[in-house]
Amino acid sequence: MRPYEILSEKELYKGPIFALNQYEVELPGGRRSVRDVLQHNGASVIIPITADDKVVMVRQYREGSNSVLLELPAGKLDVGEDPQLCALRELEEETGYKAAKIRLLFTTYPVAAYCTEKISVFLAEDLTPGSPNPDSDEFVETFLYPLSDIMGMITTGEINDMKTIAGLLYYTATQK
Amino acid sequence: MRPYEILSEKELYKGPIFALNQYEVELPGGRRSVRDVLQHNGASVIIPITADDKVVMVRQYREGSNSVLLELPAGKLDVGEDPQLCALRELEEETGYKAAKIRLLFTTYPVAAYCTEKISVFLAEDLTPGSPNPDSDEFVETFLYPLSDIMGMITTGEINDMKTIAGLLYYTATQK
Numbered sequence: 352m353r354p355y356e357i358l359s360e361k362e363l364y365k366g367p368i369f370a371l372n373q374y375e376v377e378l379p380g381g382r383r384s385v386r387d388v389l390q391h392n393g394a395s396v397i398i399p400i401t402a403d404d405k406v407v408m409v410r411q412y413r414e415g416s417n418s419v420l421l422e423l424p425a426g427k428l429d430v431g432e433d434p435q436l437c438a439l440r441e442l443e444e445e446t447g448y449k450a451a452k453i454r455l456l457f458t459t460y461p462v463a464a465y466c467t468e469k470i471s472v473f474l475a476e477d478l479t480p481g482s483p484n485p486d487s488d489e490f491v492e493t494f495l496y497p498l499s500d501i502m503g504m505i506t507t508g509e510i511n512d513m514k515t516i517a518g519l520l521y522y523t524a525t526q527k
Numbered sequence: 528m529r530p531y532e533i534l535s536e537k538e539l540y541k542g543p544i545f546a547l548n549q550y551e552v553e554l555p556g557g558r559r560s561v562r563d564v565l566q567h568n569g570a571s572v573i574i575p576i577t578a579d580d581k582v583v584m585v586r587q588y589r590e591g592s593n594s595v596l597l598e599l600p601a602g603k604l605d606v607g608e609d610p611q612l613c614a615l616r617e618l619e620e621e622t623g624y625k626a627a628k629i630r631l632l633f634t635t636y637p638v639a640a641y642c643t644e645k646i647s648v649f650l651a652e653d654l655t656p657g658s659p660n661p662d663s664d665e666f667v668e669t670f671l672y673p674l675s676d677i678m679g680m681i682t683t684g685e686i687n688d689m690k691t692i693a694g695l696l697y698y699t700a701t702q703k
Contacts, residue, residue: 352586352595352668363540364547366563368641371540371547374590379666387542388590389565410528413639414550414564419528420639457681459689461637463589463596465544468638470689490555492528502700505633513635513646517689520696524678 451477627653
């Protein structure tokens with residue numbers, strides 16, 4: 352089992368969030384095939400934990416699910432941006448909170464089959480509240496939930512965003 | 528906080544795994560904006576657990592990460608396919624295992640910001656081994672891991688596929 356050789360690559364579309372490229376690849380055994388792969392710059396996700404063990408989360412409408420989702424704060428990396436600086440920036444833009452302490456927990460691919468997006472998940476602590484400053488076309492509301500409520504919110508489906516499930520379960524599993 | 532109104536929608540591209548549509552949406556406050564949203568039919572992910580508490584997993588090359596990933600078995604829904612039948616089909620195609628017992632654990636959106644893909648995660652038990660029968664352009668290898676090794680494999684990054692992290696952490700958290 353080894354990576355396929357990418358023989359050629361052409362851009363089919365370029366938008367503000369991702370580009371769509373088509374690869375010609377050589378499969379094991381030598382046959383050729385075509386793969387559509389989104390080109391995404393990556394993202395940072397933040398698990399902001401307050402001193403009294405609450406998680407800072409955001410609610411926002413998402414076009415993909417066509418519903419309002421409850422999520423960990425997150426955002427796309429600017430070109431060349433350090434994932435940790437992105438995490439601190441997005442946390443403050445979306446929720447107003449500044450974190451004095453931050454560290455990387457893990458990195459993960461949300462849809463490795465068809466998108467290059469790699470997500471870095473950070474734990475943010477020593478939080479100071481402030482005023483959110485979202486992008487002009489971003490509408491988010493901040494909510495705090497006790498960590499002890501999170502597992503129930505995942506099993507009932509109130510939390511159904513995958514990066515949020517993976518991040519919060521990772522954090523609770525490694526805290527024990 | 529409510530869903531945006533989708534004013535119009537046009538297809539920019541249609542491929543074998545997804546289509547790419549562009550929405551014109553009305554933002555809160557009335558301003559209009561454009562969103563690129565992948566149209567994906569959804570997928571099923573399977574957590575196959577053997578009688579001696581091992582997880583059946585697959586290794587395969589993924590174009591998005593450009594690496595060989597260790598994942599739970601999974602596959603895309605055929606048009607109109609029931610997610611549970613898809614789960615049983617994909618488990619057998621990719622690994623050869625048939626499951627006599629299966630149930631839905633949760634559903635989740637991997638990238639709700641820009642893709643309609645919804646994933647249904649199933650627990651599969653009472654397994655019988657058999658011969659894999661993958662698609663002609665699918666190259667996967669099956670491996671079994673003790674459940675007790677999983678948390679370590681996630682924290683070291685040996686497992687970095689997000690549906691696999693979310694599924695296995697959900698299963699272990701709800702088994703306790």
